[in-house]
Amino acid sequence: MARRGRRPLGGPDTREAILSAARELFADRGYQATTMRAVGARAGVDPALIHHYFGTKDGLLQAALVLPVDPVELLAGVAADPARTGEQVVLRILRLWDDPAVQHRMVGLLRVGLSHPHTVDVLRDMLGRTVLVALVGHAAPDSAPLRAALVGSQIGGLLLGRYLVGVPPLAQASVDELAAAVGPTVQRYLTEPLDLPP
Amino acid sequence: MARRGRRPLGGPDTREAILSAARELFADRGYQATTMRAVGARAGVDPALIHHYFGTKDGLLQAALVLPVDPVELLAGVAADPARTGEQVVLRILRLWDDPAVQHRMVGLLRVGLSHPHTVDVLRDMLGRTVLVALVGHAAPDSAPLRAALVGSQIGGLLLGRYLVGVPPLAQASVDELAAAVGPTVQRYLTEPLDLPP
Numbered sequence: 001m002a003r004r005g006r007r008p009l010g011g012p013d014t015r016e017a018i019l020s021a022a023r024e025l026f027a028d029r030g031y032q033a034t035t036m037r038a039v040g041a042r043a044g045v046d047p048a049l050i051h052h053y054f055g056t057k058d059g060l061l062q063a064a065l066v067l068p069v070d071p072v073e074l075l076a077g078v079a080a081d082p083a084r085t086g087e088q089v090v091l092r093i094l095r096l097w098d099d100p101a102v103q104h105r106m107v108g109l110l111r112v113g114l115s116h117p118h119t120v121d122v123l124r125d126m127l128g129r130t131v132l133v134a135l136v137g138h139a140a141p142d143s144a145p146l147r148a149a150l151v152g153s154q155i156g157g158l159l160l161g162r163y164l165v166g167v168p169p170l171a172q173a174s175v176d177e178l179a180a181a182v183g184p185t186v187q188r189y190l191t192e193p194l195d196l197p198p
Numbered sequence: 199m200a201r202r203g204r205r206p207l208g209g210p211d212t213r214e215a216i217l218s219a220a221r222e223l224f225a226d227r228g229y230q231a232t233t234m235r236a237v238g239a240r241a242g243v244d245p246a247l248i249h250h251y252f253g254t255k256d257g258l259l260q261a262a263l264v265l266p267v268d269p270v271e272l273l274a275g276v277a278a279d280p281a282r283t284g285e286q287v288v289l290r291i292l293r294l295w296d297d298p299a300v301q302h303r304m305v306g307l308l309r310v311g312l313s314h315p316h317t318v319d320v321l322r323d324m325l326g327r328t329v330l331v332a333l334v335g336h337a338a339p340d341s342a343p344l345r346a347a348l349v350g351s352q353i354g355g356l357l358l359g360r361y362l363v364g365v366p367p368l369a370q371a372s373v374d375e376l377a378a379a380v381g382p383t384v385q386r387y388l389t390e391p392l393d394l395p396p
Contacts, residue, residue: 030228114312114362124363132365149359149367150379157355161347164312165322167330169347176395181348185383197374 017043018050022064023105026112031061031119058122065113065126068105069096071134079138086187089138090179093155097163098175107164127152139190150189158182215241216248220262221303224310229259229317256320263311263324266303267294269332277336284385287336288377291353295361296373305362325350337388348387356380 021042025034036057040047054060074096078088097103113123135148158178162170170178219240223232234255238245252258272294276286295301311321333346356376360368368376 028228029231030226033227033231111312114309114358120363124365127363127365146367146371146375146379149365152365153355153359153368153380154352154383155355156359157351157353160312160358161351161354165318165325167322167325167347167350169344170351173344174395177344180394181344181387181392182351184386185352188382189379194379196378197372 014043014045014049015053018045018053018060019064022060023108023112026061026064026115026119027108031057031112031116036060058118061112061119061122062126065109065119065122067109067126067130068102071131072137075134075138082191084183084187085138085190086185087179087183089135089151089186089190090155090158090182091175093159094162094175094178097159103163106159110160110164135190140192143194143196147189147194151186154182154185154189212241212243212247213251216243216251216258217262220258221306221310224259224262224317225306225313229255229310229314234258256316259310259317259320260324263307263317263320265307265324265328266300269329270335273332273336280389282381282385283336283388284383285377285381287333287349287384287388288353288356288380289373291357292360292373292376295357301361304357308358308362333388338390341392341394345387345392349384352380352383352387 018039022034022039025038025042029038034057036047036050039060040050043050050060054063074092075089078092079085081088097106110123113119113126131152132145132148135151136144139147139151158170161167162173162178173181216237220232220237223236223240227236232255234245234248237258238248241248248258252261272290273287276290277283279286295304308321311317311324329350330343330346333349334342337345337349356368359365360371360376371379
């Protein structure tokens, strides 16, 4: 629903209101059909202010796809008990996503990111600079980029299945059950031999 | 681009042209903004014919999200060598998706399915009736639905990462490398103890 009246210029609230409106509209109408004018109307701000903060529509998209939490910080210290690194990675990510506010924002972010070839490019670059960098930091040096991407494939599929699609066994399992089931997968991808063909 | 002229009534070509147009429009504009009239225009058929074949817009969506291959058939015999069931599951699915025509259709199907709360419901029901049923048929009896869903989460994340998002290490790896890396994960989810907490 569009907010009535105009917000005062400037301030972090205005910026966040614009981003929240942009995420909703990109998700509902698609990236191409969303105009700066429509984002301004939904956020209750003059479209000129959106240009002031974010430049182009692409700048607005980039800002809308910023993660709410830094993955490097989220995963700091997961290898304190090296045999349980995988379990810790799964636990920390699922505990974060079980927070309804984080979940709402991340589901919206994924919906926007997967919706259009251009938003997919922005999503892939963002994941490469953030999530994959954080995971490479905990991966064995041989094939570290592949190891990080394999972890990303498992965790990404789990998050989509549990929170976006709502596949019943994944949505109904406890965080501890999923950490026990998926932790060894992440552990193997990060630290154990992958036995790739020559 | 809209095709010029009208197709002759009836025939599987007409039905497939309607479905193909519907998948394109649902993916580009979203489910809500897509009208039967627009699908008819793109397919070069009278909208009344769409109603004749598919009933409502929801019926058209259901038909647009039908898988091009039956997963039960695709996975028949994967347990011929029981120690390599996981590897066979990954190999068969990736070989199928590496076919450009299948890949194009499946990427479009996922894009449509993930785009809107209603299309997500239809996607989840379809996956439950097809992919998860096929996987449960190869899972150990304890926690079989969870095992199938875990496999789905890993394979789904791999397919999204390789084909839809194009994460470089996943997109550039060979099918054999991915089967070696991911096969043991699928094997464990299907057949080995999950060590769930009590």
